Amino acid sequence: EADIYQTPRYLVIGTGKKITLECSQTMGHDKMYWYQQDPGMELHLIHYSYGVNSTEKGDLSSESTVSRIRTEHFPLTLESARPSHTSQYLCASSGHVLSGYTFGSGTRLTVV
Amino acid sequence: GENVEQHPSTLSVQEGDSAVIKCTYSDSASNYFPWYKQELGKRPQLIIDIRSNVGEKKDQRIAVTLNKTAKHFSLHITETQPEDSAVYFCAGTGAGSYQLTFGKGTKLSVIP
Numbered sequence: 001e002a003d004i005y006q007t008p009r010y011l012v013i014g015t016g017k018k019i020t021l022e023c024s025q026t027m028g029h030d031k032m033y034w035y036q037q038d039p040g041m042e043l044h045l046i047h048y049s050y051g052v053n054s055t056e057k058g059d060l061s062s063e064s065t066v067s068r069i070r071t072e073h074f075p076l077t078l079e080s081a082r083p084s085h086t087s088q089y090l091c092a093s094s095g096h097v098l099s100g101y102t103f104g105s106g107t108r109l110t111v112v
Numbered sequence: 113g114e115n116v117e118q119h120p121s122t123l124s125v126q127e128g129d130s131a132v133i134k135c136t137y138s139d140s141a142s143n144y145f146p147w148y149k150q151e152l153g154k155r156p157q158l159i160i161d162i163r164s165n166v167g168e169k170k171d172q173r174i175a176v177t178l179n180k181t182a183k184h185f186s187l188h189i190t191e192t193q194p195e196d197s198a199v200y201f202c203a204g205t206g207a208g209s210y211q212l213t214f215g216k217g218t219k220l221s222v223i224p
Contacts (some may be wrong), residue, residue: 100161
């Protein structure tokens with residue numbers, strides 16, 4: 001079944017560690033997005049990509065980076081995690097401009 | 113860019129009553145307005161959407177209305193049930209834009 005997959009589902013790491021959150025989709029979509037969301041709260045766009053080798057920063061300042069080497073894969077990397085990075089990270093993808101987004105199940109990150 | 117305002121931020125209704133959530137947008141060229149439902153601990157899921165050439169759309173107990181002149185759109189849920197309890201997000205996209213701008217969300221609680 002076509003979907004968007006995020007791993008890991010939960011992650012607890014120590015301050016200063018480098019981490020990569022994985023996002024892959026089998027929707028055949030060309031556009032992908034990363035959002036940061038505290039539980040039940042506002043969605044904050046941190047990165048987006050409209051295709052391979054195209055990445056842009058979103059509205060929320062973030063110390064993370066992304067890459068888009070393959071259409072279906074859009075990983076997010078934190079070079080040095082801090083407690084302020086504790087949050088849920090949601091990946092999404094979209095195809096046609098009038099079709100909306102499909103969200104992944106999210107990665108809940110806790111930095112201790 | 114597009115700005116989407118959503119009200120109320122919280123809403124409590126008795127089971128069986130109706131619930132209405134309202135959103136306004138700033139870009140008169142916006143042409144696509146989806147609504148997402150996010151249950152506790154789960155991903156946002158598209159529940160209904162409307163395009164700018166349509167004034168109303170219904171799907172069983174949920175409906176969305178769009179007033180392009182006033183630049184606002186609303187989600188209507190009739191005969192509410194406890195499983196309707198969730199956070200609801202409206203969104204809009206400007207003409208020619210791939211990105212959705214989300215409202216800040218409404219936490220709906222349906223009291224049995």
